[in-house]
Amino acid sequence: MATPGHAVSLEAQIDEWRSFLRRRQAIHAVDVTELEDHLREQVAVLTDAGLATDEAFLVAVKRMGALDEISREFAREHSDRLWKQLVVAPSEPGGRQAIVPTDAIVAFALAVAAAALVKVPALFGLDLDGDAGFYGRNASLFVLPLLTGYFAWKRQLDRRTVLLLVAAFAAAAVFANVYPFAPEGSTEVLTALHVPIALWLVVGIAYAGTRWNEVAGRMDFVRFSGELFIYYVLMALGGCLLTAFTVVMFNTIGINPETFIQSWLLPCGAAGAVLVAAWLVEAKQSVIENMAPVLTRLFTPLFAAVLVTFLGALLVTGHGVDIERDALIDFNLILVVVLALLLYSVSARDPRSSPGLFDGMQVVLVVSALVADAVALWAIAARITDLGFSANRVAALGVNAILLINLAWSAVLYVRFLRGRGSIGRVERWQTDYLPVYAAWSALVVIAFPPLFGYA
Amino acid sequence: MEINKDLVAASSTPIVLAILAEGDSYGYAILQRVRDLSGGRIAWTDGMLYPVLHRLERLGHVEARWEVSTGRRRRRYYRLTTRGRAQLAEERRQWQAVDATLRGIWRMLEPPGHPASAFPLPAGA
Numbered sequence: 001m002a003t004p005g006h007a008v009s010l011e012a013q014i015d016e017w018r019s020f021l022r023r024r025q026a027i028h029a030v031d032v033t034e035l036e037d038h039l040r041e042q043v044a045v046l047t048d049a050g051l052a053t054d055e056a057f058l059v060a061v062k063r064m065g066a067l068d069e070i071s072r073e074f075a076r077e078h079s080d081r082l083w084k085q086l087v088v089a090p091s092e093p094g095g096r097q098a099i100v101p102t103d104a105i106v107a108f109a110l111a112v113a114a115a116a117l118v119k120v121p122a123l124f125g126l127d128l129d130g131d132a133g134f135y136g137r138n139a140s141l142f143v144l145p146l147l148t149g150y151f152a153w154k155r156q157l158d159r160r161t162v163l164l165l166v167a168a169f170a171a172a173a174v175f176a177n178v179y180p181f182a183p184e185g186s187t188e189v190l191t192a193l194h195v196p197i198a199l200w201l202v203v204g205i206a207y208a209g210t211r212w213n214e215v216a217g218r219m220d221f222v223r224f225s226g227e228l229f230i231y232y233v234l235m236a237l238g239g240c241l242l243t244a245f246t247v248v249m250f251n252t253i254g255i256n257p258e259t260f261i262q263s264w265l266l267p268c269g270a271a272g273a274v275l276v277a278a279w280l281v282e283a284k285q286s287v288i289e290n291m292a293p294v295l296t297r298l299f300t301p302l303f304a305a306v307l308v309t310f311l312g313a314l315l316v317t318g319h320g321v322d323i324e325r326d327a328l329i330d331f332n333l334i335l336v337v338v339l340a341l342l343l344y345s346v347s348a349r350d351p352r353s354s355p356g357l358f359d360g361m362q363v364v365l366v367v368s369a370l371v372a373d374a375v376a377l378w379a380i381a382a383r384i385t386d387l388g389f390s391a392n393r394v395a396a397l398g399v400n401a402i403l404l405i406n407l408a409w410s411a412v413l414y415v416r417f418l419r420g421r422g423s424i425g426r427v428e429r430w431q432t433d434y435l436p437v438y439a440a441w442s443a444l445v446v447i448a449f450p451p452l453f454g455y456a
Numbered sequence: 457m458e459i460n461k462d463l464v465a466a467s468s469t470p471i472v473l474a475i476l477a478e479g480d481s482y483g484y485a486i487l488q489r490v491r492d493l494s495g496g497r498i499a500w501t502d503g504m505l506y507p508v509l510h511r512l513e514r515l516g517h518v519e520a521r522w523e524v525s526t527g528r529r530r531r532r533y534y535r536l537t538t539r540g541r542a543q544l545a546e547e548r549r550q551w552q553a554v555d556a557t558l559r560g561i562w563r564m565l566e567p568p569g570h571p572a573s574a575f576p577l578p579a580g581a
Binding site for chain 2: 031034035038042063065066074077078
């Protein structure tokens with residue numbers, strides 16, 4: 001008879017064996033369950049025959065065969081598995097309940113709710129064409145509360161956090177709607193642009209749950225954001241196809257679906273897609289390689305080359321930066337892209353590996369972006385008094401300053417890392433600590449700018 | 457006696473189908489039955505049976521279902537389908553043809569006068 005001590009060690013051994021199997025891509029959880037049943041029966045038979053549990057375990061594992069060979073056989077039979085085509089990986093074998101997990105049901109229900117929520121203002125006579133300002137300011141409020149709710153449910157957040165999140169959304173709804181914005185004024189556009197940024201941090205707090213205070217928790221949220229963006233773009237492409245399909249099909253029978261598309265398909269689809277994309281990222285996070293770092297790897301050298309060439313051209317031709325148009329906004333976009341490239345390569349970097357060629361490239365990218373931005377700022381600073389401080393310009397300057405500080409300090413930390421006087425973890429920490437700054441600035445723009453600039 | 461890999465692979469389908477023709481079964485019991493039937497001459501590597509079962513399932517020759525066994529473990533049972541039965545008959549015809557041919561060849565190689573009983577083979581296949 002097995003003593004309790006034996007039983008525990010057998011369980012531990014089987015656990016370990018199971019985790020070895022689970023690491024094989026071609027062997028799914030279902031198969032592991034099946035093989036485990038086999039192993040346990042073999043062990044039981046052998047112990048009945050008089051072997052000690054640990055001996056029986058060893059013999060049973062040996063009879064099972066070499067893991068590599070089994071894995072190869074499984075891969076041959078299930079070659080599709082090497083592609084990881086899992087929209088929903090049923091983690092539990094067989095059972096009906098695994099086919100449609102609650103998670104998916106909740107996500108899709110919330111997606112439908114978001115789609116419906118977009119149409120609620122229409123009941124009060126507000127339509128997309130006539131009240132573009134209202135929809136612009138509130139766009140994120142149709143979707144992000146539901147997304148936050150999804151994570152609050154998934155992470156089972158405590159009451160206090162939930163109240164905090166609700167308060168944040170309530171505040172956003174108030175500030176987005178109480179001010180008497182001038183029609184088509186720039187403060188209204190600024191509000192529309194900044195409310196989502198501020199609220200994205202609220203989503204992040206729900207996403208990270210109790211781990212928001214940890215660097216790793218916030219970094220996961222950054223990863224999530226990148227993947228969500230990619231999934232969303234992919235879904236948008238699918239949506240375009242669906243739209244084109246609808247138009248072509250219905251035009252052939254003399255029905256013009258334009259109104260349906262503009263007031264139903266596009267807005268509802270765009271809102272619902274956020275939740276579906278979020279669910280997909282959650283479902284796939286451990287299954288599929290993250291795409292954002294892959295794209296980063298591809299584009300970091302290219303962006304670095306373009307920036308360096310740009311600086312070279314600036315030097316050679318001696319052209320100044322044309323700041324008549326809203327050049328600063330363009331430069332902000334460049335900085336955002338560079339920051340994203342930096343952030344997502346850091347997010348996927350193994351913190352233990354030593355600096356390599358790619359890290360050098362990263363520094364070239366960041367430094368050349370900083371220099372390019374400094375040139376633009378210099379040009380603006382020289383003429384800021386003639387140009388005047390409009391709401392747009394101040395907002396753009398503020399964002400530029402925030403990005404500049406972030407990238408400059410990142411560059412310093414990165415160079416230190418390259419010279420072996422600091423770890424890449426410092427960059428990661430700096431980036432994740434900086435996240436609230438974007439939200440704080442966005443909140444400031446939403447709350448203070450409209451009154452400051454006369455709602456114009 | 458070590459049976460070569462190709463032969464093991466080729467014979468696994470009719471053997472598994474035949475065992476399932478006796479009644480529904482699961483991995484461990486199937487392997488046990490193979491050992492018994494072959495008098496220990498055929499001993500597959502345990503883990504290798506499962507990809508075979510999954511292939512037969514994909515081809516529609518067997519159906520699988522989960523059952524909760526004693527000790528509340530989940531166990532996957534396999535059942536022969538009508539298609540599997542037809543496949544078994546087909547396999548049987550093919551193996552009989554191979555077997556008949558080989559018997560003829562063994563007999564031909566046998567020096568005249570000596571009966572083939574030096575090779576104790578089971579009747580049929």
